[in-house]
Amino acid sequence: MRTTQPLLRSCLTSTAAAALPLALAAPANAESGISVSTTGSTVSVTTSACTTIDANGTFGRASLLAGGQTNFSQGRQATLTGTSSSQSAAFANVSPGTFTVTVVCNNGTTAGTQSIIVSGTATPTRTPTSTPTPTRSVTASPSPTRGVMGGFGGTAEDYRTLTLVGGGVLVVTGLGATVWYLRRRAKPHRL
Template identity: 55%
Template sequence: MRTGQMLARAALAAAAVVSLPPAPAGAAQAGPGISVSAVGASVEVTTSTCSAMNPDGSFGRASLLAGGQADFSRGRRATLTGTSGTQSAAWTNVGAGTYTVTVVCKDGTTAGTQAILVPGAPTISATTLPSPVGSAPAGLLPARPPSPSPTPSRGVLGGVGGATEDYGALTLLGGLALVAAGTGAAIRYLRRRTGPSRF
């Protein structure tokens, strides 16, 4: 009984395989797949399917299709580069939105198609920082220190200290009188010391 059921199942599987239509000649068959990633406004696709290399060193082409685009040639195309083990393509300055990435190898086979959500470039907004604790209100800030006086254009004027200052005649006479009195007192003192001593 069990052998009969197994034979019946094998016959059904063979019939299903025979009933499948053959693939048309020249049709591109999808490969094992691709891996797509998005960081900011950059998108990168990698695959290991396109191992055959073109004479220019590329392994095929990749296309970044925006919403509403279905044709490979309508998208932003990039060259697939790398090694026979891993191939990749990248796009920069991609606006935010949902895109479809399709990779076609050198021989025309499609390595894979995958949708990706691109967040876009981060926006930087200016923020107002709070004033530190204990800072003075805006109206009570100390005044700005005065700016240094400009350097004289003719340089520094020379002189002998305060001798260049103009004094009045009365001041000069007073000074001469003091000098004369001091000189007289010094002479008298010296004469007393040098005179004959008295016992």
């Protein structure tokens, strides 16, 4: 009976299943000169490839391309700012989906292109309108200071010390009766 073939297949399947999330988690175009990240509905891109600054103090532009957009000018654009060693741009309120970020430096070279999945939701920019508050008012009766008071149909009275003594007598009587019954039952019966 040969069991090596099914065992080998299950090992290969398990290895492939374990490696798949790692392959999907790796950033696309890892050799790209840009790094793209997302926090909630904000997409950020950083690079160090754009070292030439223009008269406006920017290093280039980044474009956020949605599905179906293929040209740099079709996407949402942001200006790269920072220093000659590190430049960055951010896109706020990005709706969930898969996007491609492309960075073009001032000298016209493409620093890199990378895909990213945004799972956060965009934060609303308008404030909600106020809703009218109900005008019905409810008055609460004061709660008893010592817990719930009992009685027959509203005849509850608090006798303070007398109530405590009476309750204590009932508890002691109940305990005494229980002990008497259990001791009586434990003795052997004589006929």
